[in-house]
Amino acid sequence: MSQPLTPETIDNAIAAFCLKGSPLDTRPYGNGHINDTFLVTYDDAGTKQKYILQRMNHSIFKEPRALMENVANVTAFLQKKISERGGDPARETLSVIKTKNGENYFEDSLHNFWRVFPFIDNTFCLEKVENSRDFYDCAVAFGDFQRQLADYPAGTLHETIPRFHYTPSRFQDFKKAVADDPLGRAASVQPEIDFALAREADTHVLTDLLEKGELPLRVTHNDTKLNNILFDNDTRKALCIIDLDTVMPGLSLYDFGDSIRTGASTGAEDETDLSKIELDLSLFETFTEGFLKGCAGSLTPLEIKMLPMGAKLMTYECGIRFLADHLSGDVYFKIHRENHNLDRARTQFKLVADMEKKWKEMAEIVTRLSL
Ligand code: ADP
Ligand code: GN1
Ligand code: MG
Numbered sequence: 001m002s003q004p005l006t007p008e009t010i011d012n013a014i015a016a017f018c019l020k021g022s023p024l025d026t027r028p029y030g031n032g033h034i035n036d037t038f039l040v041t042y043d044d045a046g047t048k049q050k051y052i053l054q055r056m057n058h059s060i061f062k063e064p065r066a067l068m069e070n071v072a073n074v075t076a077f078l079q080k081k082i083s084e085r086g087g088d089p090a091r092e093t094l095s096v097i098k099t100k101n102g103e104n105y106f107e108d109s110l111h112n113f114w115r116v117f118p119f120i121d122n123t124f125c126l127e128k129v130e131n132s133r134d135f136y137d138c139a140v141a142f143g144d145f146q147r148q149l150a151d152y153p154a155g156t157l158h159e160t161i162p163r164f165h166y167t168p169s170r171f172q173d174f175k176k177a178v179a180d181d182p183l184g185r186a187a188s189v190q191p192e193i194d195f196a197l198a199r200e201a202d203t204h205v206l207t208d209l210l211e212k213g214e215l216p217l218r219v220t221h222n223d224t225k226l227n228n229i230l231f232d233n234d235t236r237k238a239l240c241i242i243d244l245d246t247v248m249p250g251l252s253l254y255d256f257g258d259s260i261r262t263g264a265s266t267g268a269e270d271e272t273d274l275s276k277i278e279l280d281l282s283l284f285e286t287f288t289e290g291f292l293k294g295c296a297g298s299l300t301p302l303e304i305k306m307l308p309m310g311a312k313l314m315t316y317e318c319g320i321r322f323l324a325d326h327l328s329g330d331v332y333f334k335i336h337r338e339n340h341n342l343d344r345a346r347t348q349f350k351l352v353a354d355m356e357k358k359w360k361e362m363a364e365i366v367t368r369l370s371l
Helices: 007-015 066-085 134-150 167-180 184-195 204-209 253-262 281-295 301-305 308-330 338-357 358-369
Strands: 021-028 037-042 047-056 113-118 219-220 231-232 239-240 248-250
Touching: 007 021, 007 047, 021 231, 037 134, 047 167, 066 113, 066 134, 113 253, 134 219, 134 231, 134 253, 134 281, 167 204, 167 308, 204 308, 219 253, 231 338, 239 358, 248 253, 253 308, 281 358, 301 308, 301 358, 308 338, 308 358, 338 358
Parallel strands: none
Antiparallel strands: 021 037, 037 047, 047 113, 219 248, 231 239
16 A cells, blocks of 8 residues: 655655646545545646646556556547547646656655646536436547547557456455455455355456457446546536546446446445445436447447446446455555445445346347447
8 A cells, every 4th residue: 555645745746747837735636546636736927727646556556657658648649639620638638747857757765656637627527427418428428538549559558457357357356355354354244245256157258258359359448437537617518538547458348337337326336325226227328328329330239239248247346346455454445434345345236236137128228229
């Protein structure tokens, strides 16, 4: 786990970047589970300039240099496409601000790795879907993101977290966490462990199809949760996809599934009242419609058919990751209360169980929308 930060360490990091003016204010920002994010305000001759400063989590992202090379290249690629279609590249994607040494990131003497992006102002991000129109926009934007990257040279992308969505190895990691049980927590979560173990057969459905060449490998985002997209305050349109740390070759179903997991659930990821957690079929339909539109005919018939499986598997995978982290002592996902990762695992499993109940309806929705 990363060390706590002092104000001096943060100020020292900010000073390494090419920012105009002088610092006014720095404060923690956002609800990400992985990086340490700060909103930094500068005074540039009387004008306020805002930036996002992040300490990258390098116990998770082992190679910050490679990661930042991906982010710099992908954002440059997207900026060009956005300009070509008459959009605003400064607001519709991230851009990497260089250090005074011309690097994409700064490594301090404590081996913290830092980066800075312009803060995309006058935007908001959703922790929960407030209306189906937003979720539709989000779906079109994630589908379009994948389509925009269809001609990106995938071979140049570094794998920032090996086997990130390779569910069979996530399952092996989960079983190891149960066996190791360093804090003696396993006995108290046996029903959750049993739920996960009972679904082993599902874990390799998508990877088997990928290995047989029946599902195409694409350049995907791989972390398409709702709060990784910024909406414009004025137009309330999905504006900019952020959190590009895991842009890597993957399956379209990963991006579809992770959004359903977060956006089509009737409750928050860490809701403790499980009676509030269900799959909202109407939101599932909304997202499917938007995603198909965003992908603009690029999905194969098998990808479309497997969309419900993408949703279920991404939810299940996240559940076993949360439960494994609870068993391992909360070393991966940031927690803000006792049993936070356990609460998160329970919502994911409740959602998986509800998808199993609604499986037929999910399949019917997908079939109907793909005709
Ligand atoms: P994590 O990997 O920890 O989830 P993110 O890169 O998603 O980190 O950033 C965390 C939060 O910070 C986001 O959910 C969003 O609210 C905010 N954020 C990140 N980058 C920007 C940006 N360039 N402009 C505005 N807000 C941002
Ligand atoms: C993490 O970085 P953030 O908070 O957007 C995680 C995702 C999980 C998600 C669960 C790099 O996403 O894989 O699905 O938490 N990101 C990484 O909320 O592990
Ligand atoms: Mg994020």
